[in-house]
Amino acid sequence: MISDNQKFNKTIKPNSAFLSQLKDKLPEFFTKDNQFNLNKFKLELQNNNVDELKDGYQLNFIGKNYARRQAGEMPTTVVVPDEKQNEGEGKESNNLFFTGDNLEVLHHLEVGYLNKINTIFIDPPYNTGSNDFEYHDSFEYSDDRIKNMFGLEDEQVESLKSIQDSSSHSAWLTFMYPRLVIARRILSSKGTIFISIDDNEFSNLKNICDEIFGEANYVDTFVWESRTSISNDSPISLNHNYILVYAKDIQQLQWYGDPLSSKEYKNPDNDPRGPWKLTPLDANKAGGDTVFGITNPNTGKEYFLLTIESGLLIEMALKD
Structure with missing residues (x-):
């Protein structure tokens, strides 16, 4: 038996989640059949003297449309209480501890905690090339379905499937993208996300965070000493990692603590x-x-x- 969420997931496209958010904020630009009226939107820009649009750039990678589609899916599993854990040390706890695929868990959190989380800290795979990361995805759809779903040619389908069990930059970005999109959705308007990373994927992480959270919502990058010993396996012994910090809305950013004052x-x-x-x-x-x-x-x-x-x-x- 196919659940409602599974039926929903079969119908979504890479831009479904974005269009849904756009409709919530700008419903007047959608037609009766839920199509975005681009001409009406352009006319409204002209009427409000918004006639200067800056040229921009974006980060493209193999699997980006697939990752965007994953971000719009609904959970297809059921959260079951761990009776043993609940009778142990966690008996009196008000916290929630989830075990499972983290993307599926994020989908569950999105259902119950949309716009409610104040602080998120994640420590993703650094993709150092030392077997700390491989992109495992079954690509459950047939090649023909993938071609129709994303408008791809045969060579492009093969390129997409090449990131399976891979640790390439494209594989890492395909892994990270939907997780960061959902993380942004569950952040409150005053919320902040902290992401730990090292040099291997720092630039790529910064680029997709600029795209997902917006360049204007970049707060800062913390550089912290991650090791005190000296390494002899490279010309320069690096002893630091980074923590990227982004706000959901930097105008409403709220630090939770007592600020220094005179x-x-x-x-x-x-x-x-x-x-x-x-x-x-x-x-x-x-x-x-x-x-x-x-x-x-x-x-x-x-x-x-x-x-x-x-x-x-x-x-x-x-x-x-």
């Missing part, structure tokens, strides 16, 4: 400059004093002078 600091010696505060010493636009004395907390006497220029300590001397 209220946290006091001024017990009544220094005329006020309480200590975070001020970049290498960007002192006001031309203020960059000579600082170090006071002995026991005697109250000043022993050293520090001169700081461009963020660097350049002088340390005893004071008479």
Whole structure:
């Protein structure tokens, strides 16, 4: 027996999810038979003096349309409680722990948690070439169905199927794309996603995140020390990885924590400059004093002078 979700999945196309989102936001540009009226949309742009459209670029890869279609599918499995886990350490927990294919789990989360998640952290395969990633997908449809579904020629179908059990960049991107699309959907309007990665796929990840989340919603990239030892297997011993940070809507971005403020600091010696505060010493636009004395907390006497220029300590001397 075929479920409703399975029937739905048989009918969707690579652009189905996008058109569905577009219809939610711009229903006035859709016809009775759910077709997007491009001419009406262009006319509306002209009427509102939006006549300058910037040239852009996008990242294309083998399997992109297939990945876009996967992003629009519905879950075809059933979530079953783990009675043993629920009677163990997780008995009193309010958390949810899912075991299964992560794309299918994300589809389930999309059903119940659309626009509700504040923070997502993912640590995907880095695709280092050390057997840490292979793209396993059965491509359950026949070649003819794939050709009709995506409008492909025979050679293009073979190219698509070539990423099976592959660790190519295209295979990795096909794996990541639908997962990031759904992750964006379940983020709240104030939500943030953190994605750990290394040099092997950093540039590709940045490109698809710009496409999915929007370049304007890029927050920053954290560089963190991932190892302290020195490697001799390459000309340069790299000891860092990255965490890319994107917001669902950077205008509504909300960090969950207590921000630093001057209220946290006091001024017990009544220094005329006020309480200590975070001020970049290498960007002192006001031309203020960059000579600082170090006071002995026991005697109250000043022993050293520090001169700081461009963020660097350049002088340390005893004071008479």
